[in-house]
Every structure is written in C-alpha cells, then in structure tokens.
Amino acid sequence: MGKNIRVRVNNLVRRCGTANPFQIAQTLRIPVRYAPLPPNIRGFLTKPVRRKIIVLNENLDEREQYIVVAHELGHALMHCGTGYAFHADTANYCRSANEYEANLFALYLLSHSYDIDERLLQAVPRNRELFTYQEAHQLLCRCVEPD
Numbered sequence: 001m002g003k004n005i006r007v008r009v010n011n012l013v014r015r016c017g018t019a020n021p022f023q024i025a026q027t028l029r030i031p032v033r034y035a036p037l038p039p040n041i042r043g044f045l046t047k048p049v050r051r052k053i054i055v056l057n058e059n060l061d062e063r064e065q066y067i068v069v070a071h072e073l074g075h076a077l078m079h080c081g082t083g084y085a086f087h088a089d090t091a092n093y094c095r096s097a098n099e100y101e102a103n104l105f106a107l108y109l110l111s112h113s114y115d116i117d118e119r120l121l122q123a124v125p126r127n128r129e130l131f132t133y134q135e136a137h138q139l140l141c142r143c144v145e146p147d
C-alpha cells in the first residue's frame, strides 16, 4: 500500500495551519455534529449526499472528542472510496485495516498538540493484528492524559 500516514498527517497540519482536529474538520468543511448515541458508539463518519459529516456521541468528555474526531478524520481522508457510506466506531474490539490506519492517523495528529513521547509512537506495533481498537484507545488516552 505504501501509505505513510505520518507524512500525510504532517502535510495536513501544515496545510491547515493547525493540529486541532476540530479546526482541521472545519478547514476541510467536514461538519462535526453531536447526537445522543448509544453509550457503546463513540462516533461515526457519514456521507448522506456529497458531504461528509462526523457525528459524535454527545456524552463524550472533551479529551475523547479530540480522539474520536481525529480518528474520524483519518477515515474521511483515507477511506472514502466508492461505496463508502457509513462508519460507526464502537468501543468494541475491531481489527480491520481501516481501523488500524485511522488509529495511527489519530495518534500522529494528536502528537502535534500533545506532548507524546516519541518512544510511545515508535512502540505502536507495526503489525495491525496486534494493535486492536481497544489498545489504540488506551494508548491515545494515555497520550493525551494531562500530567
């Protein structure tokens, strides 16, 4: 595949002039909406007509919102081929290639705003089978944990 997600993220941050996921979404004209979703769904990306929309569970705390928006941006920018209509992110175990890429995208993006240890970034398993959604979420939460 040859996607260098880290380079993509760096280019995006330079292009948008910010690493804030909400501001990037705004710059890319991807609206972020809040909805009363079931507790197990943190957010999703949808594309009802032409325009993509990120929908967030309104009960997420601020830190989680950053993580989910960063993750959904990854989907929006990397996984919008034909036939793409709906994507729901649950707290459940998930090991698809797209989830892995979206989590890496979120990690690299958030590393611009939060002081994430380089060793932590290096430690992200290269084998996506070993980097589950739950692990990614735990890692991301740890990364953006205020000291």
Ligand SMILES: [Zn+2]
Pocket: 071, 075, 087, 088, 089, 098, 099, 102
């Ligand atoms: Zn996802």
